[in-house]
Amino acid sequence: MSAADLTVEGVTLTAGARHLVRDVSLAARPGETIGLVGPNGSGKSSLLRTVYRVLRPDAGRVRVDGADAWSLPVRRLARTVAAVVQEPGSGLDLAVREVVAMGRTPHKRLLAGDTPEDAALVGSALAAVDVTHLADRPFDRLSGGERQRVLIARALAQQPALLVLDEPTNHLDIRHQLDVLGVLRRLPATVLLALHDLNLAAYYCDRLYVLRDGEVAASGPPAEVLTPRLLAEVYGVAAEVGVHPRTGAPQVTFLPGEPRRAAPDRAGRSTA
Structure with missing residues (x-):
């Protein structure tokens, strides 16, 4: 797993007449953990969606290692960027181990089976977020917090260069909040995440971007921003x-x- 360079250049995103994000720029150097903080409705989730290519910006660009993220082939993007969204998914009629193994799909040929390396990476990802004991459980029967940890494990198994997470500590108890953020902080990947808890953001993030009304109100090291x-x-x-x-x-x-x-x-x- 390597780390990507992320640059967001003057991104604007609208919904009708409303600006969700207005002329936002940020940078994440390889290996940095960058936090987005701000009140509800400040544009954090919308900005993240432009980075992991769900919402196309009306203006501006998102660059990953210098390339326009929206011009990258889907397979290359999936090998480079992994996302964990805010709502833990359900409706996957799969065992937990199978869900996590989905993270290996971008690295395999069509219909190729799992290799011993894939199995080892899946096992490591399960252990990293403390869900090994759930490996054979049906995913759709887990609690919200358990599903969240499984989806984070899937992203870890993907071995992305850039990991984007929207409120990854939602639904988690205190112990697992600390465990998950500790795992993310130790990754060699670049990490961009939205957080509500300012004390967690201050401890685990190298730099923070504070959003208000879709704009950057402040940015810099936590001690300077907060x-x-x-x-x-x-x-x-x-x-x-x-x-x-x-x-x-x-x-x-x-x-x-x-x-x-x-x-x-x-x-x-x-x-x-």
Whole structure:
């Protein structure tokens, strides 16, 4: 597994008259873990869909290793980019091991069977997200969190150069949130993921892009981006930001008893 270079150049995406994403640019260098954060409806999922080629941008480009992602042959794209979407799928009438083995499909000829290498990679992916004990269970009978971990295992088995994940910790308990993000952080691949938990994003991501109303409100290392002022402006909440005494990562503490400032809209007006 190698790591890809990702560049998003001035991407704009609309739905009717509404801008889902407006002139967004970002970069992920090979091997980086890049986090997208921001309130609900800020454009995180829409931006990710342009990267893993579900929604074509109205303007701008997505480049993977310098090539326009939308011009890549489907097979080459599948060998390079893997995606884990927000809603754990169901309706797959397959055992868990078979679902994870689907990640090997882009690397095999049509109708080719699994090789010992494929089996080893599937086994490693199952173990990485703690679902080995579910290998023979029907996928569609799993809980939401179990399905999420299986789909992450499928993406790991795919051995992509770029892994794109939309809220991968949804449905997961605390232990598995930490386990999954730890696995992603150790991958040699480039990782782009959307997260709601700012403390997890601060610890596991090299850099953050904060989205608001479809635009980049701030970007940079977590310690530079996550400030009380930004949290008030983007999220409309009062917060303190300190340094975790053991990890050294920024630690956000929300202050529910404090007066909350409404986040301003694009014209600077209060949205309260």
